[in-house]
Amino acid sequence: MKNIVKKAVVAIAAVGMLALPGLQAAMADTIKIGAILAVTGPSFLGVPEANTLKMLTDELNARGGLNGNKVELIIKDSGGVPEKAISFAKQLIEEEKVFAIIGPSTSGATMKIKNIAEQSETLLLSCAAAEVIVNPVAKWVFKTPQMDSDAVRKIYMEMNKMNISKIAVVVGNTGFGQAGKGQLLEIAPEYGIDVVISEVYDKAATDLSAVVAKLMANKDIQAVVNWSIVPAQSIIIKNIRQAGWDVPIFQSHGFGNIKFVQAAGDAAEGVIFPAGRLLVADVLPEDNPQKEVLVKYKNDYESKFKEDASTFGGHAYDAFKILCRAIEQVGVDKHKVREAIENMKGFVGTGGVFNFTPENHNGLGLDAFEMMTVKDGKFTLYQK
Amino acid sequence: MEFIKRYLPIAGLLGIVIGVQLLTSATDTAYYLTQLTMAAYYSLLIIGLCVLMGYAGQISLGHAGFFAIGGYLSAALTSNDFSAYRETAVMRFMDTAGLLLHRQSLYGEPLLNIQPWPACIIAVVVAIIIAFLLGIPVLKLKGHYLAMATLGFGIIIFRVALAAEFFGEADGISEVPPFQLFPGVSVTGDFSDRVQNYYIAWGLLLLGLVLLLNLIHSRVGRALRSIHGSEEASEAIGVNTARYKLYTFVISAAFAAIAGSFLTHYNGGIGPSEAGVMKSVRYVAIVAVGGMANLWGVLIMGILLNFMSLRGMFGTYDDAVFGVILILIMLFAPQGILSLRIRNIFRTKRNDT
């Protein structure tokens, strides 16, 4: 029994030693920016986000930092798990005393720490897509990805042009898919569109030909909308084409990763989807305001990490840049920075041109999206 | 004598718990209490699982399922808006019984929820009923079959959490209100209530520990150990092995559900990952590391590993760390990591004398 007590004392002593670095860190004189990203785990959008943030921080510090202050980036891997996001958020806020938090990558995790950010008055710039993050508006919470609802509108507008009115909706069972499904169903009546069937597939699905068969069986369907950020979105379009079904396929902005196109091979040809302009940076007309930003980010990222830049990294880019710009404007005061972001207008990011207001903590509108398609295995602008 | 032997370490632990709080508050590092609080709740589940695995000898690869039942039901009942059912008989009855909570969301919309107390009780009772109904057929199985059946149960709970709108699908449930235990004492993640919540969590854990220590040292605990030894012989001395296994399963499920319910209120939300297979595996890993039939060892490892994991000390290797721990322990110290040290200590001592 004595052993147990002894062991417990040792354990506590160990915990005590862990406390020391925390103390030291709190005394350093830098601007600390925390990031909670799903680097591992089932939704791994965090990799390009983490890469982008590291790249930007290095770049910034090389240039002498923000208003002369060095920027320290602290990335925590949440594995996409909410309880860790909560723990990390509290850790970043209290121990690291970070100035702002970028992330989390997923809507579920963002929603879990929204209240923590509000309570502690810490800026939270989420890289997750769901509408609920900024609607209703929370004072300290912003997000950089475009609105799902705008993507849906873009798709429906295109459908109206194509005279499509009966559609099937399939989504992956991640937060992104669920949110998209909600928006697709909610907005459909506005555009006179009828969702005939909606299905949810598992994010780890390996073959979806059965569900394709189910959709095909319904002869009314004029188009299929797939909303997902997981590999299965390539599987479903492949299965549709293999079944010899020549239906127009729409995808969400979650398709904006060339890996999904490569995975789908020929089946990806002709898929229509809304996305930020990052994917088509090279072919944008020179007069597009985003052109310069996009090309630079894309080249920087691709030369540094030897992989294609994705829109997810772009969301982190925007969050970081918005934060920096606000700090440059008003200095290191979180209340002022918050206000500065809330009133920021015409900020050119990878996701679009941001115009924040106290009511709109996203700052992007319909024009943030372009309709795109896949041609010869590459993204291009969609032209009817 | 017996009495002192059993409760002295608990008093010691209580002293340490208080000591840690005083120390962290004095050194302005009270933020450690956040993860210690969360780790305490996970450990509550883990000591329950320890009695099931180590003493009754039944593996469960689905305990995250019970945790999720507790957490999700508490969250859904206290956070989902039941305004639409305001006029139904059940709701009216609950309203007059004072079980409903009228409140406003952060954004000023009216919400009708069930009070956390009844919600918690419902959650735990549901977990107990499910454990009971599941346990009757499942505990007849052995070895791989039992592992697979409990794993399957976990997967079904995970799927339900992921597919049901009531449980928030992939995003889970957020903005779960505080759980007021008594006036002035609530389970909540608010920064200002941290010390209080630290004591709630550890108080609950210590209570759970005392109950389980009592149990394993009682007639029932003896019978459970006999089941682990030989079911045949244990039947022959009149132990109703089926019932004992079932009750232990139910108790461990109840511990898991209580932990789930409290932690969800503390975190202010829950997501489907809490029901995931990796979580169940992690709990089994910690029980294995602690030494299966060693409540104290399991408790210490539960606190330590959860604390480290929650502080992100394993970085992107979180799952890998648990995998490696699992294998190393099972290969080299199947009696648990503490057994290694104890044995070595004894060995050197014996050599000295």
Place this chain on the structure above:
Amino acid sequence: MLKIRNLDSGYGKLRVLKNISLHVDGGEIVAMIGANGAGKTTLLHTITGLVKPTEGQVEFHGRDCRRLPAQKIVASGCSLVPEGRQVFATLSVEENLILGGYVLQRQKGKGAILKELNHQYELFPVLRERRSQLAGTLSGGEQQMLAMGRALMSRPRLVMMDEPSTGLAPLIVRDIFRVIVRLREEGNTVLLVEQNARAALAIADRGYVLETGKIILQGPAEDLLANRDVQRAYLGREKIE
């Protein structure tokens, strides 16, 4: 042929055999008798390497086989017919026999196997009749014969048999004991472990009596049969006749 000196063996902490010494010479039948739990099976398992001894020496043909794994000991010509037959229930009779010749096949090739197979069929004609039947469907006596045939397939220098009479009708026991006698006539060496002390000692040349892990008596079979202690404990003769 087989020499055991001061052998201690057991499972984990449990010491089953204590200071056992015995020997088996070529061409003889040695009977090992003793009550349930006396350690007879443990002794055989220790000789075959299934259980590792904690002390003492096991020498087979002048070669120390204490450290050898079981399959190597078998390959060196020491075969065991295990208690309870242990045939490969889901395999056919012939497959069982072929597997018994595994060692032979490795050493001498396939031809030797066929020859040996015929020899076993001669010894146990019933097995030829049932060659393609699954071993699990045989009767107890047939399984015992199959187990013996399988052990003999490798042309062992020493055959050890663990309770071959267990659960068999007297008529069949008689058949099996006749085969054992015939094996000796063909020049084989047999170590026979039996509870049926009378039957075993009746055909053996020498015998050992094992009690609670120790050898308490040894000598020519006739002497043991006549020993009053043996009669009292294992033959029940004192009271019955």
Place this chain on the structure above:
Amino acid sequence: MELSLFLQYLFAGITYGIIYAIVAIGFNIIYNTTGIINFAQGEFLMLGGMISISLLHFMPLPAAITVAVVITMLVGALIEIVFIRWIENPSVLRMIVITIGISIIIREAALHIWGESVRALPYFIGSAVTSVSILGTKISPQVLIVIGVCSVVVVFLSFFFKFTSIGREMRACAANRRAATLCGINVKNMVTFSFMLSAGIGALAGAVMSPITYSQYDNGTGLAIKGFTVAIMGGLGNSPGAVAAGLMLGIIEAFSISVLPLAFQDAVAIAILLIILFIRPHGLFGSSEAARLKEF
């Protein structure tokens, strides 16, 4: 239901089913010689896919797959030698935990080697949109290749176990380990070999199905759970049973989609498993007698 639709479901079901069956057979091979359920079985499929994709940069497809299978077999052997071989009389619980740990480690290692991105082998014939028409139903030729290769594997295995001497020796180890030792067979080597065999089969299946299902560091786990379900349904250790159960489960899953929302597909499979465990724990096609003999 029209014929073409029916066939569409049926082919989908057979594709799932045959893949599940292959995983289940992998489980069975190891289970038979050791009594262990190798929870890392799914990882062999993942490795087969991922390694052959990586090798494709250096060599033609058939060579890449062959080398990937060989490498995975070596991994299988290594796992057995390092983690399994020297443990004496392990409890079932301990082996479950160890193999789960192995599975986690392989998966995490794959994550750190290949990253999280999704890869795929190219279609063996044609491209992602190539399809052949059977009775009015269009399916990808790759599906036929998967079904073909898996069927060949199943047939090959049954020949292997029936007619080769090493197959016979493995069956002997499965039937009675102690008696096999007493015949002079090195049971430990047979166990190593069974790990290699089941790793090799898994890797081959993983490579062949990669164009359809893609390969990713964590796609072994889901397959392992389904494969295990099928192994139990078919009766642990019973490979013909596994094929029958695999096809049955695959087809049930495929047709369940026509009536139930897709989200419940997995729940259906698991529910079937639980029901089978409760009423016939020895599996649909296993005999209770055999199950009793294999008591843990």
Place this chain on the structure above:
Amino acid sequence: MLELSAVHKYFGGLHAVNNVGFKVAPGTIKAVIGPNGAGKTTLFNLIAGGLEPSSGTITFKGRPIQGLKPHRVASLGMARTFQNIKLFHGMTALENVMLGCHIRSRSGFLAGMFNLPRTWKEEKDIRARSMALLELLDIAGYADVEATSLAFGQQRAVEMARALAMEPDLLLLDEPAAGLNIYETAEIARLIERTREMGITVLLVEHDMSLVMDISDEIVVLSFGEKIAEDVPDEIQRNPDVIKIYLGEDEEAAV
């Protein structure tokens, strides 16, 4: 006390117990003998509840018990020991005996968890009773030793003590002398007789002829699942059928 009538048990095609019937009178010692594989252990398991007979009835103290779970049979007042001693690993000798008191005590899960005074007291009683039993069997000195590390004979004694702690009306002994030397066997014989003096009926399966002949009031002889004789020891020894099946036709075998 115990009555079997027309009990059959099949395993697949094997007819392990064939139409066996006998009675055990209160306060007597009855032995079942027969060669290995005669169905003795099966018969034991049928009585103790591990197996359900294919047909036939088994009554204990006037009530049918066939098909009952072993723990139910045990709680009706039937205790048993095992051929290959089943003591509980990792528990002391005392704890093993205390487990025997299980059916004579009542505290359940909740009482145990909250450690009610009643439980506390019950626990004390159990401990005292178990110590007394260990003393009775002269093994009180090993009370705190892990039971499975004791010598074989002591383990047998602990197992007996555990069975006696159940305060049974009928005690089933499965080869109590297996693995014991002559002195230990004599000790066991003395113990069994004392058990009877305590008013406990005994049914035993045994190989050791001398033990069986010494202590039994009546003997049942089984062969291939069938009862071939039932009588007092002296008669059994004279019974030609018994001599034939039990001892084998050794003269012929010697040929």
